[in-house]
Amino acid sequence: MLFILAWRNLWRNKRRTLITASSVFFAVILALVAESMTKGSHEAMVSNMVKLSTGYLQLQDSLYEDEPSVDHAFMYDDTLKQIIRQTNGIAYVVPRFESFMLAATEKSTRPVMLRGVDFEAENRLNEMGHKLLAGTSPEANDQAVLLADGLAERLKMNVGDSIILVGQGFRGMSAAGIYPVKGIVKISLPRLNDQLIFMPLAATQQLFGAEDRLTALLITPEEKGQTDLLAEQLRAQLDPQWFKVLTWKQMMPTLLQSLELDKASGMMIIYMLYLVVGFGILGTVLTMMLERQREFGILLSVGMKRSQLALITFVETVFISMIGVAAGLVGGFPIILYMHHHPIRFGEEMEAMFETYGMEAVMPFALDVQVFGSQAVVVLLITLVIGLYPVFKVFRMNILKAARN
Amino acid sequence: MKTIKLVSYIIFLLMISFGLQAQESVTDILKKMEQRMKGDAMYAGLSMQTIRPRYTREVSMKSWSLGNNYSLIFITAPARDKGVGYLKRQKEIWNYLPNIDRTIKMPPSMMSQSWMGSDFTNDDLVRESTILEDYDHRILAEEQLDGYECWKIEMIPHPESSVVYSKVLLWVAKEKYFQMRIENYDEDDELVATMHFKDIKMMGGKEFPAVMEMVPSDKPGHKTVLTYHLIDFNPKIEPDFFSIQNLKQIR
Numbered sequence: 001m002l003f004i005l006a007w008r009n010l011w012r013n014k015r016r017t018l019i020t021a022s023s024v025f026f027a028v029i030l031a032l033v034a035e036s037m038t039k040g041s042h043e044a045m046v047s048n049m050v051k052l053s054t055g056y057l058q059l060q061d062s063l064y065e066d067e068p069s070v071d072h073a074f075m076y077d078d079t080l081k082q083i084i085r086q087t088n089g090i091a092y093v094v095p096r097f098e099s100f101m102l103a104a105t106e107k108s109t110r111p112v113m114l115r116g117v118d119f120e121a122e123n124r125l126n127e128m129g130h131k132l133l134a135g136t137s138p139e140a141n142d143q144a145v146l147l148a149d150g151l152a153e154r155l156k157m158n159v160g161d162s163i164i165l166v167g168q169g170f171r172g173m174s175a176a177g178i179y180p181v182k183g184i185v186k187i188s189l190p191r192l193n194d195q196l197i198f199m200p201l202a203a204t205q206q207l208f209g210a211e212d213r214l215t216a217l218l219i220t221p222e223e224k225g226q227t228d229l230l231a232e233q234l235r236a237q238l239d240p241q242w243f244k245v246l247t248w249k250q251m252m253p254t255l256l257q258s259l260e261l262d263k264a265s266g267m268m269i270i271y272m273l274y275l276v277v278g279f280g281i282l283g284t285v286l287t288m289m290l291e292r293q294r295e296f297g298i299l300l301s302v303g304m305k306r307s308q309l310a311l312i313t314f315v316e317t318v319f320i321s322m323i324g325v326a327a328g329l330v331g332g333f334p335i336i337l338y339m340h341h342h343p344i345r346f347g348e349e350m351e352a353m354f355e356t357y358g359m360e361a362v363m364p365f366a367l368d369v370q371v372f373g374s375q376a377v378v379v380l381l382i383t384l385v386i387g388l389y390p391v392f393k394v395f396r397m398n399i400l401k402a403a404r405n
Numbered sequence: 406m407k408t409i410k411l412v413s414y415i416i417f418l419l420m421i422s423f424g425l426q427a428q429e430s431v432t433d434i435l436k437k438m439e440q441r442m443k444g445d446a447m448y449a450g451l452s453m454q455t456i457r458p459r460y461t462r463e464v465s466m467k468s469w470s471l472g473n474n475y476s477l478i479f480i481t482a483p484a485r486d487k488g489v490g491y492l493k494r495q496k497e498i499w500n501y502l503p504n505i506d507r508t509i510k511m512p513p514s515m516m517s518q519s520w521m522g523s524d525f526t527n528d529d530l531v532r533e534s535t536i537l538e539d540y541d542h543r544i545l546a547e548e549q550l551d552g553y554e555c556w557k558i559e560m561i562p563h564p565e566s567s568v569v570y571s572k573v574l575l576w577v578a579k580e581k582y583f584q585m586r587i588e589n590y591d592e593d594d595e596l597v598a599t600m601h602f603k604d605i606k607m608m609g610g611k612e613f614p615a616v617m618e619m620v621p622s623d624k625p626g627h628k629t630v631l632t633y634h635l636i637d638f639n640p641k642i643e644p645d646f647f648s649i650q651n652l653k654q655i656r
Binding site (some may be wrong): 071102104109110111164166168171172173174176177178209 | 455457460462464483485486489500502504505507509510512514515518519521522523
């Protein structure tokens with residue numbers, strides 16, 4: 001009965017209802033866009049960094065983190081492969097053998113980072129092949145290298161030239177070799193682009209005298225959100241005396257910190273948005289109360305209980321905000337969906353700046369059920385709190401004054 | 406009468422000079438020690454054991470040296486590293502790699518790296534600071550070490566020298582003049598590394614410690630042991646022996 005009354009009341013003054021509902025509607029859409037933008041750019045930042053540098057999870061020798069030397073390369077044997085195969089939630093693994101070396105040319109010697117990789121797995125992780133500038137990627141059993149383009153420039157090398165690599169091999173052995181440059185690749189992290197050399201894994205292990213050994217096994221989980229859980233699962237199965245499982249959060253604490261900071265400032269903006277939205281809705285509710293003072297006064301004087309009237313006004317506010325939130329979600333979804341697939345591109349000046357952070361110059365939007373859910377709930381809560389104002393007002397109303405108004 | 410006077414005068418002079426000899430100066434001790442340990446030229450066949458918690462590796466080599474400024478090392482075993490050579494000329498190190506037939510000059514960035522996986526850095530090979538010129542020294546005590554009477558000498562490097570330690574303690578065997586132990590301390594006065602000289606025997610005609618152990622203090626289970634198998638203190642070599650040409654040819 002009361003609900004029907006409240007519902008009818010809404011449509012007695014359509015314009016008023018629509019104005020209030022639409023302020024909720026816009027609030028929801030704004031909050032949605034803001035939140036999905038923060039979340040989207042964070043996701044992009046993380047996945048970019050993670051894919052280009054550490055991977056989501058890394059399996060290492062227990063000593064490698066403190067002293068990243070090839071002496072601490074672990075044996076990637078059948079037992080280990082078996083464990084990886086039998087653990088659920090692993091999409092694929094990327095084996096790496098990495099070490100600093102010296103690259104010598106006729107004129108100069110430069111420290112470089114040699115990364116022995118499985119090109120197929122590596123491409124799956126970061127689509128390295130897409131940025132190939134010249135030549136081709138070496139085959140798995142080639143004795144050849146792929147140079148990062150910044151390094152190639154510094155060494156003044158081209159496809160077809162030979163590069164001399166010298167360094168320390170596994171457990172003090174000498175490691176030296178001459179390899180033809182088979183291709184040149186562009187890496188979007190400038191720090192890496194200036195020093196990275198890729199070589200097939202087998203050739204790298206041979207160069208270092210560390211057959212079947214890896215410095216790190218990158219593990220990509222099927223679900224990115226399950227990274228920590230998967231790390232726990234792996235830790236439980238591996239001897240901590242020999243192995244360590246690290247997540248990207250542990251390997252890149254600075255990235256995590258900058259994300260937290262950015263998240264905090266993002267939250268500030270969203271809170272301010274909530275504040276503005278809240279006062280907007282409060283404004284329309286206030287005018288509504290003024291407009292309907294006489295109506296309420298009469299209703300009370302003809303015998304309606306204050307509690308009944310209060311409930312009706314409360315239900316009205318709930319209805320309005322629900323309409324607004326629902327409309328906001330329905331209206332917001334296509335916008336976010338569109339933006340997710342067609343992110344905003346920044347101009348060329350911005351592109352350079354983004355590149356230094358190793359990112360594509362776009363403003364990505366996250367398409368996440370959680371964002372929709374949380375924004376809807378928050379806006380709904382705000383309107384419910386505001387809905388308490390009419391309730392309070394009805395209980396304190398001076399019937400005579402109100403009815404005569 | 407005159408002769409008695411003369412004799413007593415001579416006796417007096419002799420006593421003074423004996424007295425002086427008993428109170429031999431630190432500088433003299435160190436000079437004699439340097440002469441004993443390095444000589445002018447030296448040829449040696451030696452092996453180096455790198456001991457790590459997880460493995461032990463042994464490398465055999467031949468080494469030629471001339472004074473502080475020149476040395477040449479040729480690796481003879483293991484097979485994988487056979488033929489690798491190191492040449493030191495003044496402050497530079499050259500590395501010859503037979504499998505690619507190239508000689509590479511060690512860049513500054515590599516100087517702090519470990520030499521062939523041992524506890525010595527490339528810098529240790531080059532940074533031959535001269536004990537006499539770069540330090541202030543004094544005798545702290547006289548101690549017994551492994552059955553030898555030793556002087557314990559404290560050496561504080563001059564501020565302008567390139568020495569990385571803040572203090573070096575040195576034990577020198579009396580009369581024999583070889584080093585028995587060296588302790589290096591950092592700026593917080595903490596022990597960084599200790600070198601032990603052991604197994605003293607006749608080599609190349611003099612008594613000489615055949616084993617040198619390098620023990621870094623901050624890494625438990627890490628040790629590098631150099632063992633001399635033969636030494637010749639009088640090889641016929643000149644500075645031009647230490648050339649890049651020779652680095653490739655020497656066998």
